[in-house]
Amino acid sequence: MRKLALSDEVLLKIQQPARYIGGEVNMAVKDLEKVDIRFAMCFPDVYEIGMSHLGMQILYDMFNRREDIYCERIFSPWTDLDQIMREEKIPLFALESQDPIKEFDFIGITLQYEMCYTNILQVLDLGQIPLHQKDRTEEDPIIIGGGPCAYNPEPLAEFFDMFYIGEGETVYFQLMDIWKENKKNGGTRKSFLEMAAEIDGIYVPSFYDVTYKEDGTVKAMKPNNPHAKETVVKQMVAEMDDVYYIENPVVPFIKVTQDRVVLEVMRGCIRGCRFCQAGNVYRPLREHSLEYLKAYASKLLKSTGHEEISLSSLSSSDYSHLEGIVNFLIDEFKGKGVNISLPSLRIDAFSLDVMSKVQDIRKSSLTFAPEAGSQRLRDVINKGLSEEIILKGASEAFRGGWNRVKLYFMLGLPTETVEDMEGIAELSEKVAEVYYEIPKDQRNGKVQVVASSSFFVPKPFTPFQWAKMCTNEEFLQRAHLVKDKFRKMLNQKSLKYNYHEADLTILEGVLARGDRKTSALVEEAYKNGAIYDSWSEHFKNHIWKKAFETCGLDADFYTIRERDLEEVFPWDFIDSGVSKEFLKREWQNAINGSVTPNCRQHCTGCGAMKFKGGVCYEAKN
Template structure:
């Protein structure tokens, strides 16, 4: 193994040195002199978080199957090592080769969560790579961003050479081949960017000019380079079984946040929740076949030694072969101590038969997401759940032996009233009451109902992108109201209520909905010490508030201002498969408290059916 980039003295002085040494089970090793392209796959958070990210593992495996590409992993150094690297001027390095990342051809950064944006600048800064794309030289790596937050790339436009819009298995190799072609003929960095801009799904921010109205809204966004497209179209895998999956995931030395094998069973969602960005941008829903999943489940467990397998999707209950894959996993690995985890289950479709099979191995808490406390507000957000269904599902779960339930809600949703908010406590109380209706000798101890509320952020490419956000004070007032209501509940000892940080949510809204002007804000807070903003103990709200003043920006402009239907959004140049007309129609349906059927019940004309060859739920089977 190559000599480590960090000395033994440094490794012994920092927390969890295993984050930085590589050499884990299933890590890929290649001769760096025998490859044409060196690609650094970066997750801008600490190792344990990044190693839990499925997309990173998929792309790491995919790239390394090509002999001419060596893909290595890069994570944000924790604050203790960050300090030492700055003091000793140690350049940021990749785990596999321990080489400085500035020597790579590409750095691909996963944009998973807005509050990781300052960590992106940390990666570039410690990597000794100019923060601004405009300042990079021919020898600097190409910085490319992808992932869910790339659906509004504008707040990061200054820092990236390009963005990849869509699913990574589609045009990445085409991009790599263009790079090799340009390199072979001695082409410049700009010439490669022009070649890249011609590829569907690739967005090069420097090739576009943005013009503003006097009120700060966008007047137009136009290409300034003939190679750039006026509309950038997301890329997606059409037939899921055609995509290769990971056979040998890298197994971390230390416990990762998701310390298990992850088996992706489908992409997309049929439900149409109006607050959910993923449910819109990952349309249409596409399933893996049962045989495909059986094959990969066996390989994954065999090649990792993990004792848990999680079935991953936006709505596991909607997978048509859910019972089949669960039955296979239970039967195949019975007696081997393998636990099956089923996240993203809908309470209305939770099969008691499937549940009873899973519980034979290990019981844990069940998680359900009513999202809103009243039926009226659940209709507004198009959740498609009635109180009767929620309570029936909880009853079945309790009869199956569970006694701990987590309920997820949102505060600050459009049209929300006091009755809607108080309904969170009332619904939680009713769930607890269902448990106590079971005969005492059939109960499994005391029940615990944990209700959590996040604060609503209107995300791009959702029907709620026209909605206003609440202010920090409004969010807190709502949380206090719900908390007070919980104190009046008869079964309050069985109930627990938590809520998210309000100031963090406001900033998430700014970064999610922002335009190019926000790049200056991100750079300003980074230079003043903001880092690991998604970690409560490191979040510095005062630094952010001061930066708004310094940059002459108003957070209210991006958050509490309700948009008109004809406003141009910073992300309108992206074709994400759902039409803006559909989103407008759904926004108006929300205001009218009108429920839209899911895709299995009826095609709702979102645009996915005519997107990329007509793939949608109704013509997959």
């Protein structure tokens, strides 16, 4: 019988106690006497969000295939348990063994979203681990950060021993092996970090010094340790079929956000949207073979008992064998009660045909992401989607039986004008009009068009990393302008418009392009009660405003200031594969409204070819 870290009395007091007890289907169980390394994989958000993250499931499965490593899981305790753990001084624990996380050798933290940064400090704090890497002793775990936000690790530099830049399947085992070697030789924490710094893709922030100019921008970032590299190069899987995939995903007891089997069909994207960080840092596009996917689809459904399988990628329509894998899934699981989910599809005749085969049209809605209301602005962001394509796709969808459409836009994009903003309402109206062109007796009830706009945040390693952001007031003015335009539309009863929170977006913008000085901001906000900032009901903007004042930092410096082309960025020491010269060219193309062809149409020399794989070499194979 497993001994739980929380007493029955505590479990009866909190929401969803199943978040904390482990014991799920396919959970890894190992004899601690027979393992050399204890690794805790952490997602700094609530269990239901973390258990839906594909990357965490892949690495959990990968680590536990090695007999000498026991990988366990940690999630942020929800606010009710957080309070109890502080009051009763209960140390944070891992789900599998229920042991305190301070007893582990490594804690690997997924950096998925800037607004989870205070939750990282919550995990360390409740785990009774010093927040600052400089205060940790030989007895403390090594804290590693990885994931998309690791491409600008500087706002978290004070809290992490190292960052892993790139895809987890590449050098993690090398890192584990040198840890064992260092321990066997009686090495210290510092000697391990020095050995780690020599591995490609590993960044040890304490081995670098940052200097600043008088205007507050970065002057230089230089290694202060001979083992540290001037440039840290992203690590990437070149051949997707050669790496691990999950065979036995952990199946939660409770409903989680993505309660289904996830089949990753490819990584990267060919499209080159200029606002999209993932589309740049995961270049080049690399595909799994059809046979690989067929084999894993069957294994995953069998090992989990899930009744839905989702094809995962940044743009599933660009997967070369999409028709093949969809037809296989339909044929293989026909009559077995398995649903097929197809996110990230471009709405064209083929995609609609596929979706009509696998979805209950009366229950589902279609999603388009025009991102901008006008063709001019879609060209600026290189969206590669014309109004004609959008309306044609909507028309074919409506004639196919759908009557609900979701449209996603961004407000505050570079060069945006009033006409671009009003175009959001006008395009939504045109989509509704397409529905009413269908003869009344052939319509499927009333049409509903829901338009949502998020606010634009410039991200590192995108052509828009030089762009300025709007202020909080400007964002809200733009949202209200769009809302007013919706009220003037003839089909306003068929239209609905939503927009995100502006103050949260401003903070995301600060942390996305922040430097090492913003570590103090995150810590100050956390110490004053900031936690679960990504959840609107828990976001406390006044705490962050006070933290800016206390730390002597100006949010405007990080947000509304347009960067000079020659400015040194806090993340310039990382080689993500796309060159800064390419991003500069794309920034200029954006200003000129010039469209860049996708990777399969024409190579634009972004720099990713050096990884020797994927779409860059398709024509040569």
